[in-house]
Every structure is written in C-alpha cells, then in structure tokens.
Amino acid sequence: MRIAAQPFPLDLDPATAALIVIDMQRDFIEPGGFGASLGNDVTRLQAIVPATARLIDGCRKAGIPVIHTRECHKPDLSDCPPAKRLRGAPSLRIGDAGPMGRVLIAGEPGAEIVPDLAPIPGEKVIDKPGKGAFYATDLGPYLACLGTKTLIFAGVTTEVCVQTTMREANDRGFDGLLAEDATESYFPEFKQAALQMIRAQGAIVGWTAPVATILTALD
Ligand code: C5J
Numbered sequence: 001m002r003i004a005a006q007p008f009p010l011d012l013d014p015a016t017a018a019l020i021v022i023d024m025q026r027d028f029i030e031p032g033g034f035g036a037s038l039g040n041d042v043t044r045l046q047a048i049v050p051a052t053a054r055l056i057d058g059c060r061k062a063g064i065p066v067i068h069t070r071e072c073h074k075p076d077l078s079d080c081p082p083a084k085r086l087r088g089a090p091s092l093r094i095g096d097a098g099p100m101g102r103v104l105i106a107g108e109p110g111a112e113i114v115p116d117l118a119p120i121p122g123e124k125v126i127d128k129p130g131k132g133a134f135y136a137t138d139l140g141p142y143l144a145c146l147g148t149k150t151l152i153f154a155g156v157t158t159e160v161c162v163q164t165t166m167r168e169a170n171d172r173g174f175d176g177l178l179a180e181d182a183t184e185s186y187f188p189e190f191k192q193a194a195l196q197m198i199r200a201q202g203a204i205v206g207w208t209a210p211v212a213t214i215l216t217a218l219d
Helices: 049-061 082-086 139-146 158-171 188-203 211-218
Strands: 017-022 066-071 124-128 150-156 175-184 207-209
Touching (some): 066 139, 158 175, 175 188
Parallel strands (some): 066 124
C-alpha cells in the first residue's frame, strides 16, 4: 500500500511493518512524574493519547505487530549512568520516590504505559535504559525474527526518544514513518523542527504522515 507521506509517498507492506509506540508512560504524561519534575507542561503530551490509540487500533486490525517501549531503569540503578541521573536540577531524580512510586524505575506505577494505550496480551514491551530503543535491548533481534522492513513510529518525546530511535532504525536499514499527531514534545518548536529534520534531504531519516492518512491506507 502507498501512504501519502512527506516528503514523498511511502510504499509499505503490512506483512513487513511494525508499529513502535515510544514511552507513552505515566512518568512522562501525567502530573507528578518525571516529565513534570523537569518543569514541563504534561498536558501537551496527554493530548496525543486519542490519536495514538486510533493508530494502535488500526495497526492491530491490519495485523501489524505493535511494540511498546518504556524508558526505565533497574531498581538498583545499575543501568542508569550517573551522568543521566545527576544532570540538571529536577525536583525528582531518577530513582527518587515520587507520587507514582520511584521515578522511571521498572515495575513502579509511573513507569507503566498510560491505561488508554495499554499493551494487549502478546504484544512486545521493551524496557529501555537509553533514549534509543535499540540500545541495550533485544529490539533488533526481535524485528529480525519478525522480518520487519518498515517501522511506524508514535510516542514521546518527538525530538528525544522518538527521533533517536528513528535514527537508530535508519542506520540499521529500516524505513521509518512517524505519525505526526501521535507524537509530541514538551516544546512545540522542537516537534516541528524534528519533523522537518526527519523528512529533509529526501527523507534522510524517514517519512511523516498524519494518523488519518496512515489509517486510510491501512483500511
Ligand atoms: C525523555 C523520552 N525526553 N521518552 N524521554 O527524557 O523522550
């Protein structure tokens, strides 16, 4: 099928596509989490939940595997570089006890995916210590087993974990399509710049398209 994407149409075969939903976790999206502790307005990220849910639903119906990632660390913080934990002056650091349990720690309520986007049985959930979902995870071998060639991306934040993962995927030979209204940043100008960077120079990182355009093609 052909997606009317930017900077030019993208041919996608659902049999060799997968959707990756990046870090739609309570810690980034709800008040009291890591994102809020850094001084961000989390309502911007909450706003993309319905569009992301529609994209997930459409991919499930089209038989496209849905993969979810969570940025989080082991309870002993052995996979959290001190440089990451100590950077900046957040009101809560990674591992500190907050309103949703220990911040960005696997198994804590804040590290869970928001209920409206919860994985269903059989869907792959990847806990990742870095910004990119390929780093220190089994995502690469998992996609090789699936025979995936094209990755559809959604999630937060556009210019950090989403763009980093798209770039990792691009270097590994995948075509990447970012769902424009199923991704968001705490900084609107960063989102727009990331979308432009991704599709510049003839899709140097990948393609972008609205959720409705992707769903029309999948239907
Ligand atoms: C950040 C992410 N921004 N998921 N994480 O720290 O983009």
